[in-house]
Amino acid sequence: MTNFDDRLNISWWVLRIGLGVGPIITGIDKYFNKLTDWGMYLSPVATRVVPVNATTFMHVVGAVEIIAGLIVLTRWTKFGSYLVTFWLLGIAVNLLITGMFYDLAMRDVEIALGGFALSQLTAVREGQGMQLQPASRVSSSQVAVTR
Numbered sequence: 001m002t003n004f005d006d007r008l009n010i011s012w013w014v015l016r017i018g019l020g021v022g023p024i025i026t027g028i029d030k031y032f033n034k035l036t037d038w039g040m041y042l043s044p045v046a047t048r049v050v051p052v053n054a055t056t057f058m059h060v061v062g063a064v065e066i067i068a069g070l071i072v073l074t075r076w077t078k079f080g081s082y083l084v085t086f087w088l089l090g091i092a093v094n095l096l097i098t099g100m101f102y103d104l105a106m107r108d109v110e111i112a113l114g115g116f117a118l119s120q121l122t123a124v125r126e127g128q129g130m131q132l133q134p135a136s137r138v139s140s141s142q143v144a145v146t147r
Helices: 006-029 044-049 054-072 077-098 102-125 140-146
Strands: none
Touching: 006 054, 006 077, 006 102, 044 054, 044 077, 054 077, 077 102
């Protein structure tokens, strides 16, 4: 990691910690229901499709969230952030199917965008991002004239 701007590094750490710890906390709470009754967010379609009761399903969801959060916090941040991104989009779809909770679905889509941003920052930080060609030496006045 060379020349990774400190401002981007701070952003990367904030996203990494938030998208790592957040799923772990909510995943653990799927077993205790202290933050909310998670079963109420499960769409009727999902309850008909999954072969277990809502509580058991939420325990599985919790386990996946804990694992995803842990992956974000390890050296596999890029993979974990993609996992969290797609997981959150799946949750948003589930919330939309309920016919309620549109605000929470929108929130999850916004958090998923943060997950995508983390994956992109991680790619650049690891040197796996697109190799950008250095801009030609053009003064800002020349750029303004050509616009």
